[in-house]
Amino acid sequence: MNNTTTKQSLFTSPLGIAIYIVVGLVLLAVMATNHLIGMILPYAIAYTIPLLMTALGGLYSERSGVTNLGLEGLMLVGYFASALTINLTEQTLQASALPLGLLAGVLAGALFSMLHAFASINLKADQVISGTAINMLASALTVYLARTIAGSGNVRIMLGIVRRDIPGLSKIPGIGTLFFTQSYWSTWVALIVWGASWFLLYKTSFGLRLRACGEHPSAVASAGVNVYGMRYFGVGMSGALAGLGGSIILITYSGEFNGTVAGLGFLSIAALIFGQWKPLGILGATFFFGTATTIANVSQVIPQLGVIPPVIFKVFPYVVTLLALIVFSKRSAAPKAVGEAF
Numbered sequence: 457m458n459n460t461t462t463k464q465s466l467f468t469s470p471l472g473i474a475i476y477i478v479v480g481l482v483l484l485a486v487m488a489t490n491h492l493i494g495m496i497l498p499y500a501i502a503y504t505i506p507l508l509m510t511a512l513g514g515l516y517s518e519r520s521g522v523t524n525l526g527l528e529g530l531m532l533v534g535y536f537a538s539a540l541t542i543n544l545t546e547q548t549l550q551a552s553a554l555p556l557g558l559l560a561g562v563l564a565g566a567l568f569s570m571l572h573a574f575a576s577i578n579l580k581a582d583q584v585i586s587g588t589a590i591n592m593l594a595s596a597l598t599v600y601l602a603r604t605i606a607g608s609g610n611v612r613i614m615l616g617i618v619r620r621d622i623p624g625l626s627k628i629p630g631i632g633t634l635f636f637t638q639s640y641w642s643t644w645v646a647l648i649v650w651g652a653s654w655f656l657l658y659k660t661s662f663g664l665r666l667r668a669c670g671e672h673p674s675a676v677a678s679a680g681v682n683v684y685g686m687r688y689f690g691v692g693m694s695g696a697l698a699g700l701g702g703s704i705i706l707i708t709y710s711g712e713f714n715g716t717v718a719g720l721g722f723l724s725i726a727a728l729i730f731g732q733w734k735p736l737g738i739l740g741a742t743f744f745f746g747t748a749t750t751i752a753n754v755s756q757v758i759p760q761l762g763v764i765p766p767v768i769f770k771v772f773p774y775v776v777t778l779l780a781l782i783v784f785s786k787r788s789a790a791p792k793a794v795g796e797a798f
Contacts, residue, residue, distance in 0.1 A: 496747070496750060496751060496754065497747070498637070498638060498639075499750050499754070500743070500746050500747040500750040500751075501635070501639075501643065501743075501746070502640060502643070502708055502709060503709070503746040503747075503749060503750050504742050504743045504745075504746030504747070505640075505642065505643050505646045505701075505704055505708075505746075506531070506701035506702070506704045506705045506717075506720060507701070507720060507723060507724050507727055507742040507745060507746055508646060508650060508701075508738065508739060508742040508743075509646055509649065509697045509698070509700045509701035509704065510527050510530075510531055510697060510698045510701035510702075510720065510721060510724035511724040511725070511727040511728045511731070511738045511741070511742055512649070512650060512653055512697050512735070512738060513527065513530070513693060513694035513695065513696065513697030513698045513700075513701070513724075514527055514694055514698075514724060514725060514728045515653070515657075515728060515733060515735065515738060516653070516657075516666075516689075516690045516691075516693035516694050516697070517690045517691050517693070517694035518670065518690075518728065518733060518790070518791055518794045519657065519666060519667050519669075519670045519690060519733065519791055520666050520667075520669050520670050520686050520687045520689065520690025520691070521669050521670035521671075521673055521683075521687055521690070521791060521793045521794055521795075521796065521798065522572075522573070522576050522577065522583060522687050522690060522691050522794070522795075523576075523583040523584060523587065523794055523795040524569075524572060524583075524587055524691065524694050525583075525584055525587030525588060525590075525591070525725065526569070526572050526586070526587035526588070526589075526590030526591055526594070526721075527587075527694065527698045527721035527722075527724050527725060528591045528594075528717060528719065528720070528721025528722055529568075529590040529591035529592070529593065529594030529595065529721070530565045530568060530569055530590065530594065530694065530695045530698035530699060530702075530721070531565070531698045531699070531701050531702035531705075531717045531720060531721045531724075532594045532595060532598050532702060532715075532716070532717055532721075533561075533564050533565050533568045533594050533597075533598060533695075533699060533702070534561030534562065534564055534565040534698060534699025534700060534701065534702035534703050535561065535598075535699075535702030535703065535705060535706055535713055535717060536564070536598040536601065536602065536611065536702075536713050537560045537561050537563070537564030537565075537699065537703075538557040538558060538560055538561035538564075538699075538702065538703035538706050538707070538713075539557070539611040539612075539613055539706050539712065539713035540560075540601075540602075540605065540611055540713075541553070541556055541557045541560035541561075542554065542556070542557035542613045542615060542706070542707070543606075543611050543612070543613050545557075546613060546614055546615045550615070551615065553615060554615060554616075554617060554707050557613075557703060557706070557707065558642070558645075558700060558703045558704070558707070560703075561699040561700060561702055561703030561706075562696045562697075562699050562700050562703070563696075563699070564699055565695040565696050565697070565698050565699020565700070565702070566692050566693075566695040566696040566699065567695070568590070568594065568695055568699075569590075569691050569692055569694055569695025569696075569698075570688075570691070570692065570695070571586075571590060571593075572586050572587060572590050572691055572695075573687070573688050573691035573692065575589075576687075576691070576797070577684055577687050577688060577691075577797075577798075578684075580797035583795050583797075584795075591721070595715070595716075598713070598715065599715045602713060602715065609714065609715050610712050610713060610714050610715070611712060611713040612711065612712040612713075613706065613707075613711060613712060615707075616707050616708065616711055617640045617641060617642055617707050617708055619638040619639060619640055620638070620639070620641075621636065621637050621638060621639075622636040622637075622639065640708050642704050642707065642708060646700075646704065649697070649700075650735060650739060653735060654735040654736070657735065658735075665681050665686060666686050666689070666690060667791070668681070669681070669683050669686040669687060669690075669793075669798075670690075670791030670792070670793055670794055671791055671792050671793055672792070672793065673793055673796075673798040674798070677798075683798050684798075687798075698721065698724075701720070701724070702717060705717060705720070723745055723749070724742070726741075726745070726774060727741040727742045727745050728741075729790075730744075730745075730776070732789040733789050733790055733791065734789065744776075748769055748772050749769075749770070751769050752766045752767075752769030752770045752772075753766075
């Protein structure tokens with residue numbers, strides 16, 4: 457077994473995952489002793505979760521062989537559907553309207569992604585153009601519907617997730633302060649989805665077939681696997697998870713649909729590339745991007761960071777992504793058949 461294979465197996469094996477997570481938690485616990493870092497990281501985690509869900513959705517699509525640049529639009533659709541659902545039901549359902557809104561965002565994203573799936577898989581259209589069209593259509597359609605239904609481009613909700621301490625776990629030094637103090641329950645839902653996705657993609661025969669469709673679709677088809685069905689599933693999951701990401705934005709820190717997700721869909725694509733199309737890599741990349749974006753947003757109110765222009769923090773994740781593409785271009789982990797019609 458060569459060194460590359462060894463690294464890849466460690467990166468996707470249960471032992472490797474556990475080692476990386478434990479090391480990461482130890483480092484975060486050490487960093488939490490710094491007041492400035494301990495103040496920023498909880499917000500960075502909240503900002504990371506929508507990125508993580510959307511990038512994970514992109515992973516499903518691209519591992520099945522379909523490039524999806526429409527993640528921004530799919531987030532927007534989930535964002536709008538969740539806002540509309542909660543707005544209409546929060547008076548009667550109270551707190552139960554929040555999970556219902558998440559479900560509405562997931563379903564809306566999945567359904568809307570079928571446009572991209574049909575164009576890319578059945579019509580064999582250029583997948584880049586199809587994804588771009590999804591972004592343009594979603595932006596125009598959601599704002600039009602918001603103005604038609606609510607009378608303005610915004611759909612406001614009165615409810616949101618109340619952050620709570622997790623009894624017992626919040627007392628753990630370092631880690632407890634970061635992860636279990638004033639945390640959103642949506643964060644834990646997202647992490648469960650991430651873990652389930654890793655298991656599905658790398659520890660089941662279904663995941664093996666899905667990944668094979670993005671590598672050698674002709675060989676998979678000759679073995680009797682329905683490549684079209686697998687790719688539809690991948691694109692559908694990308695829409696569902698992107699919709700979930702948009703919904704989480706709404707019920708955690710936004711509070712209203714305002715017609716934009718501020719480029720988080722494109723940042724999720726950058727995280728997917730930077731994470732080398734692997735679940736653990738995506739987790740690390742989205743946390744890095746979420747932290748950088750959080751610092752950019754709060755830099756002007758923190759004296760230690762106020763001397764640095766915020767634009768530097770905003771462009772930093774993209775610059776790092778470009779450098780990573782240059783460094784890893786010769787050994788990219790992108791699926792071989794991604795973007796190719798079958």
